[in-house]
Amino acid sequence: xxxxLYDTSARQVRDFxxxxxxxxxxxxxxxxxxxxxxxxxxxxxxxxxxxxxxxxYRGYDVTFIRNVTDIDDKIxxxxxxxxxxxxxxxxxxxxxxxxxxxxxxxxxxxxEPRATGHVPEMIEMMRGLIERGHAYAAExxxxxxxxxxxxxxxxxxxxLDNLLQPSGEGETGKRDPRDFAMWKAAKPGEPSWETPWGRxxxxxxLECSAMAHKYLxxxxxxxxxxxxxxxxxxxxxxxxxxxxxxxxxxxxVHNAWVTLAGEKMSKSLGNSVLVSEMAKRWRPIVLRYYLxxxxxxxxxxxxxxxxxxxxSAFARIEGFVQRVVEKAGPVEPAAEVPLAFxxxxxxxLGVPQAIARVHDTVRQGNSALSADDKETAxxxxxxxxxxxxxxxxxxxxxQWAGGAGDRDEDLHGVVDSLVRLVLEQRQAARARKDYxxxxxxxxxxxxxxxxxxxxxxxxxxxLGSR
Numbered sequence: 001x002x003x004x005l006y007d008t009s010a011r012q013v014r015d016f017x018x019x020x021x022x023x024x025x026x027x028x029x030x031x032x033x034x035x036x037x038x039x040x041x042x043x044x045x046x047x048x049x050x051x052x053x054x055x056x057y058r059g060y061d062v063t064f065i066r067n068v069t070d071i072d073d074k075i076x077x078x079x080x081x082x083x084x085x086x087x088x089x090x091x092x093x094x095x096x097x098x099x100x101x102x103x104x105x106x107x108x109x110x111x112e113p114r115a116t117g118h119v120p121e122m123i124e125m126m127r128g129l130i131e132r133g134h135a136y137a138a139e140x141x142x143x144x145x146x147x148x149x150x151x152x153x154x155x156x157x158x159x160l161d162n163l164l165q166p167s168g169e170g171e172t173g174k175r176d177p178r179d180f181a182m183w184k185a186a187k188p189g190e191p192s193w194e195t196p197w198g199r200x201x202x203x204x205x206l207e208c209s210a211m212a213h214k215y216l217x218x219x220x221x222x223x224x225x226x227x228x229x230x231x232x233x234x235x236x237x238x239x240x241x242x243x244x245x246x247x248x249x250x251x252x253v254h255n256a257w258v259t260l261a262g263e264k265m266s267k268s269l270g271n272s273v274l275v276s277e278m279a280k281r282w283r284p285i286v287l288r289y290y291l292x293x294x295x296x297x298x299x300x301x302x303x304x305x306x307x308x309x310x311x312s313a314f315a316r317i318e319g320f321v322q323r324v325v326e327k328a329g330p331v332e333p334a335a336e337v338p339l340a341f342x343x344x345x346x347x348x349l350g351v352p353q354a355i356a357r358v359h360d361t362v363r364q365g366n367s368a369l370s371a372d373d374k375e376t377a378x379x380x381x382x383x384x385x386x387x388x389x390x391x392x393x394x395x396x397x398x399q400w401a402g403g404a405g406d407r408d409e410d411l412h413g414v415v416d417s418l419v420r421l422v423l424e425q426r427q428a429a430r431a432r433k434d435y436x437x438x439x440x441x442x443x444x445x446x447x448x449x450x451x452x453x454x455x456x457x458x459x460x461x462x463l464g465s466r
Contacts, residue, residue, distance in 0.1 A: 003058060003346050005222070006297060008230060008252040009155050013348050019221050019250060023061045026052065027212045027249070029225035029233065030066040030112070032204075033093035034074040037100045037275050039291060039302070040258035040265035046288065047255040047296040047349075048224050049106040050391060054345050057337070057390050065215050066109040068094055071116050072204050076190060086191060100275035104288045105392045105399055111215055115207040119193045122202055122210045125244050126182055126195075134243035138173025140185025140198040146178050149239045155252060156231040180236050182206040205236035212237075213246055223249035227256055228264065255296045265302065273302065282307060285400050289314045289393055293355050297348075313359070315449060317384070318395050320362045322462050323369055323451075324381040325396070331378050333385035333394070341387050351391065358387050419450065423459045426452075 003016040018024050028048045031041065045066065055062050070090040079086040094114075101108075126142050129135035134148045146152050146160065153160055163178055171181050181203040186192035192199040212220065225234065234252065241248040257264045265273065278287055290310035294300050324331060336342075338361070344353035365380030388394040422441060429437040442452050445461070453460045 001058065001342075001346065003055070004348055005251055005253055006348050008254050011157075014251070016221075016251065018060070019219055022059070023063070024055045024222065025063045025216045025220035026065065026222045026224060027208070027216055027220060028064070028066045028109075028223075029208060029229055030068055031094065031097040032069040032072055032074060033090045033097060034072070034078045036093055036096040038258075038265055038273050039275055039278060039287070040273075041097070042100045042104055042106075042275050043258050043291045043300070044224075044226050044255050045101050045106050046104055046291050048253075049101075050292055050296075050351065051222075051224075051253070051349055052107065053390055053392060054349060058346075062110070063216065064107075064109045065111050065113070065212070067208060067211050068097075068112060068114045069204065069207060070094060070114045071191065071201055080189075096276065103275060103279050103284045104291070105284065107392075113211045113215065115202055115211070118207065118211050118214065119195075119202065121214050122183070122206050123195050125206065125210050125213065125240065126197075128244045129182075129240065132243060132245075134239075135182060136175065137197040138175075140200055141171055141173060141181055142183035142195075142197055143171075143174055143179040144182055144236065144239055144243070145175065146180070146239065147176060149243050151242065152239050153231075153235055155235050155238060158231065180205060180232065182240065205233055206240060208233070209237045209240040209244070209246075209248075212248070213241065213244070218245070219247035220249060222251045222253055224253045224255070227254045230254060253296075256299045258291070258300045258302055260302045262301070282311065285393060285395060286311045286314050292391060292393070293351060295348075295350065295352055312449065314393075317358065317362055317388070317393075319451065319462055320365050320369075321381060321384065321395055324365065324377050326462070327369070328374055328378050328381075331381045331385065333389050334382040335386070337386045337390060338383055341390075345390070354387065354391070358384060361387070419445070419461045423452070423461070427459065 004013050005016050006012070007014045016024075026048065028044070030045070031037065048064075048066075052062050052064050071086065075086050075090055078084075078089050082089065126135060129144065130137065130142070133145075135142055135144050137143075153163065160178065171184070182205065183195065183197065183200050184203055186199040186201070190201060192201055212223070223234070223237075238248060259265060260273075275287075282290075286307070290307055291300065293310065293313075300306075337345075338357060341354045341357040344350035344357065347353075361380050361384050365377050365384065368374075368376035368380060385394050385396060389397065394400070422445065426438045426441040429435070429441065445452055451462050453462070
């Protein structure tokens, strides 16, 4: 058993060898809390939640760090626009991100540090970089000297001489316009902290290098984030950490975007789809299935049609689960997932192939139900629950039974009332021996995704297995 991951720095899939046997340490660039999260933001957290769950299933002790950037230019811009304190905007949106992760069933991180809580660590790192000749202070700012670090841009595979990085607003005193700010001199009305180089606030890149060092040490296993962070954020993190003397991340793993009309989903483009709004229109477990089913390195082109397809696909799984439980009672998950599922997950988290195995098993289970083979149906459900559990998609798990909770029960009640009304009409047609109408009603319900079963105690409905 060897887990393999695509390492951005190596540009190939590599066997995963942990720094410490039996343990895996992961740092994920989390939320910048200038606004509430859209599904593109949450996709990253969800993809790495699946990674974390798979490592745990394979027996690893997982330490998972997901930071919060609660101070940066965007948050300060929002503060000025809304005439509200920066910290109020940050905290409000941090809670919105936490709610979004919870809504889609992401496990809480081991630690979730905020940038503003780690200024002493940032000062320590800047002091070390200045002493080593990798950084310099100028007019209250502290910059990283990119030419002092020979490995700069290796992650993104760029050439420094071809890099154009204009000086940022207020970033005065740079020796080279491509040098980046680790610390920004204080401006009127902005929050600031005292340092040996004057009052100011953190630069975006410094935060993660300092927090990864604090919580995971000089070297750790996996650094993750969206592909848009490869440059400049992750390049600059590497320069700071390695310039400071850390070995830093052994593997770099990046997830792709959720796009709309071919463009990255973002607030600046005005095409974001907020998690809070999506969860009012779609069941959270369906949203998780939709965002988690594609391979983490594949783009997701958002559309209502694709979400409906995901809803139908997951309904087929749920329908099978429901029918077996109704027939056989509670069924515990298998101790181990099927081999084909495990092989897919070991191969760079091949969730699409793993999901295909789930649907294959569901089809086998439905065939067993049709043949009245209760024992085989129960065995297949046990396997399905084990596979779905690893993906965070088991509809019988208490997180979904409680979390989607009252809303799902209310919705089921509404559907149940409507279907029973139609079934009464069908029963009336059968009573007057109008079997053509009765069959037409049954067929129409089946086309809508419902399965009708006639029993001595009346007709029952369930989600279809199509």
